[in-house]
Amino acid sequence: MGESLGIRRNWPIVSLMIAALVWMTLDQAGFGRLLGFLLPDETTLLYERETLATLMGQHLVLAGVSGALALVIGVALGLMLITPAGASFRDLVVSIANFGQTFPSIAVMALLVPIMGYGWKPVVVALVIYSVLPVMLNVVAGIENVPPAMVDAAQGTGMNARQRFLAVQLPLAMPIILGGVKNMLVIAVGAATLGAIVGAGGLGVPIMAGANQFKPALVLEGAIPSAFLALIIDRTL
Amino acid sequence: MASSSNTGTLRLSGDQIVGMAGALLGALVTAVGTYLELRPNRILGGDSVTAIAAFGPGAWALLGLWALMFAACLPGTGRTGAMVRGLVANTTMVVSVLLVARRATAFVAQSGDVARASLGISFWLSLGAAYIVIFSALPRAKSRNARALVSLPGIVMIAGLLFTGQLNSLSILVEYAVNADSFNKALVQQLSYTLGATGIALVIGLLAGVGAAKNPRLEGPVFATLNIAQVLPSLSFIGLLIVPMGWLGLNFPALKALGVSGIGWAPVFVVLLSYALYPITRNVYTSLKTLDESITDAARGMGMKPIQRLFTVELPLAFPVIIAGVRIAAVQTTAAAILAALVGGGGLGQIVFFGVQQTATDLILLGVIPIVALSLTIDASLRFVETLVRTAQEGGLT
Numbered sequence: 001m002g003e004s005l006g007i008r009r010n011w012p013i014v015s016l017m018i019a020a021l022v023w024m025t026l027d028q029a030g031f032g033r034l035l036g037f038l039l040p041d042e043t044t045l046l047y048e049r050e051t052l053a054t055l056m057g058q059h060l061v062l063a064g065v066s067g068a069l070a071l072v073i074g075v076a077l078g079l080m081l082i083t084p085a086g087a088s089f090r091d092l093v094v095s096i097a098n099f100g101q102t103f104p105s106i107a108v109m110a111l112l113v114p115i116m117g118y119g120w121k122p123v124v125v126a127l128v129i130y131s132v133l134p135v136m137l138n139v140v141a142g143i144e145n146v147p148p149a150m151v152d153a154a155q156g157t158g159m160n161a162r163q164r165f166l167a168v169q170l171p172l173a174m175p176i177i178l179g180g181v182k183n184m185l186v187i188a189v190g191a192a193t194l195g196a197i198v199g200a201g202g203l204g205v206p207i208m209a210g211a212n213q214f215k216p217a218l219v220l221e222g223a224i225p226s227a228f229l230a231l232i233i234d235r236t237l
Numbered sequence: 238m239a240s241s242s243n244t245g246t247l248r249l250s251g252d253q254i255v256g257m258a259g260a261l262l263g264a265l266v267t268a269v270g271t272y273l274e275l276r277p278n279r280i281l282g283g284d285s286v287t288a289i290a291a292f293g294p295g296a297w298a299l300l301g302l303w304a305l306m307f308a309a310c311l312p313g314t315g316r317t318g319a320m321v322r323g324l325v326a327n328t329t330m331v332v333s334v335l336l337v338a339r340r341a342t343a344f345v346a347q348s349g350d351v352a353r354a355s356l357g358i359s360f361w362l363s364l365g366a367a368y369i370v371i372f373s374a375l376p377r378a379k380s381r382n383a384r385a386l387v388s389l390p391g392i393v394m395i396a397g398l399l400f401t402g403q404l405n406s407l408s409i410l411v412e413y414a415v416n417a418d419s420f421n422k423a424l425v426q427q428l429s430y431t432l433g434a435t436g437i438a439l440v441i442g443l444l445a446g447v448g449a450a451k452n453p454r455l456e457g458p459v460f461a462t463l464n465i466a467q468v469l470p471s472l473s474f475i476g477l478l479i480v481p482m483g484w485l486g487l488n489f490p491a492l493k494a495l496g497v498s499g500i501g502w503a504p505v506f507v508v509l510l511s512y513a514l515y516p517i518t519r520n521v522y523t524s525l526k527t528l529d530e531s532i533t534d535a536a537r538g539m540g541m542k543p544i545q546r547l548f549t550v551e552l553p554l555a556f557p558v559i560i561a562g563v564r565i566a567a568v569q570t571t572a573a574a575i576l577a578a579l580v581g582g583g584g585l586g587q588i589v590f591f592g593v594q595q596t597a598t599d600l601i602l603l604g605v606i607p608i609v610a611l612s613l614t615i616d617a618s619l620r621f622v623e624t625l626v627r628t629a630q631e632g633g634l635t
Contacts, residue, residue, distance in 0.1 A: 087251065088251030102616065110590075
């Protein structure tokens, strides 16, 4: 992907971030002391109604469930778009995807609330809609990117269409498909933060509570782990 | 040979399949699903009616139009079929808007001023179906005028109806009438975020992109920094800025006078600026890196100094790609600025979140539709500039 200009994986830093994230989640009192050290004037340092571990669990479930659904749907749709019949719809799908870019993901959640009520449902649906696109488009791009000469050669060795697809096209397309899956997970983990707005829990909860009550420590309690989570996923996959 | 070319003309082409799918979707949502929601007042639930129940004969006319579009996708209809279905799709959009507006006016007149007529999911899907049909017609419209004729009239006429007050009985416009002051203010704020963040990102992005392209040592740090900003979830990013922005506001009276503080516009603006920087910087960088070397060599041969070369040759040639970066940045910023409302930064997000609190779909739409319309307008105008410059350049070079 062109998204990775100038990015090198730095395992020591990634390991450090993972360790820090695990520590914050499990040793909440210690994390509270760190926030108190950063913001000496604050008295409310941690969100009281839920532990960070619970919020992190909700966050991972929201992102994980939507990510898994998006993976299945995205791959299925991508494979449909590379069939001869599906190819007619490819430009339309790209155009709809571009339209989707102009539509804020929160707006989708917001519009689903009157239909599905508050909670995890509107968030999962919105996350799936936004996460399907990178997977689907990268499946198409990956398969198209396979040099036709390779497919011809496979045909020459007597492979049928199915064998050609499984043994040649799919493996060669894998790097691009996995790039799409990584983008999808970064999007899902990031957008799961917004779930708090419609009552789905997750790491956005303390951020929203802190922003509403002018308590910066609460904001950081949610913002730091969610930022780490997104960076870790971006750097490890 | 003769028989195979014969079956070739009878086979459906890709655009015809897409057009048929759009026409079928349009007919389906006209026949079933909530086209209009008629409620005694803003809060109570009411009747969800289909187009057929709402309009009677008018709906049969709509179904006829969808059938006509379907027929214009049949094998052998060719370019004429494409133009016909495109124009009929535009007509259908206008007719369905006129029908819902008339039905809404009748309903409010009959049930009292507090009664509300809201657009249902089937209505929105029928607009989507019209768009699919129009989209299917575009590849066959060869000239720029033909493409404009197929894609613009419907949207222009609906905008005309909207601004002349013909649609005022629809619930979403009642919401507008009630919230006009805060809406107008929010719209200006939303625009300021887009223009401000994209404008400043263009200046910084030009510097950073040129720097990274000309100096390999800058390349790594510039893109590593921008990538971090790109990966951070928007809400977390705003959250991380609340403390430093608050500190800046407290310690620098000049910034405080500008309204910089932990909440409000400042943290949101920095986040939007950071998001906008990546596509612009990336496009400046890649366009400069991929310039045709023979051209830059020629400029060098003419004795131009590096800075002169940059301004008179390289940047003008890179301009279309840079504009594409600006376009992506502006569209992203317009959508992301909805978050400003969460930390007291205003914008159309305010309207959206009021709507969420009251579970009032029309109020949510009143916030969302202008955001989408704004993004699409920005996208279309910058694409237009891009093509103009590209054609001018190609004309000049050949």
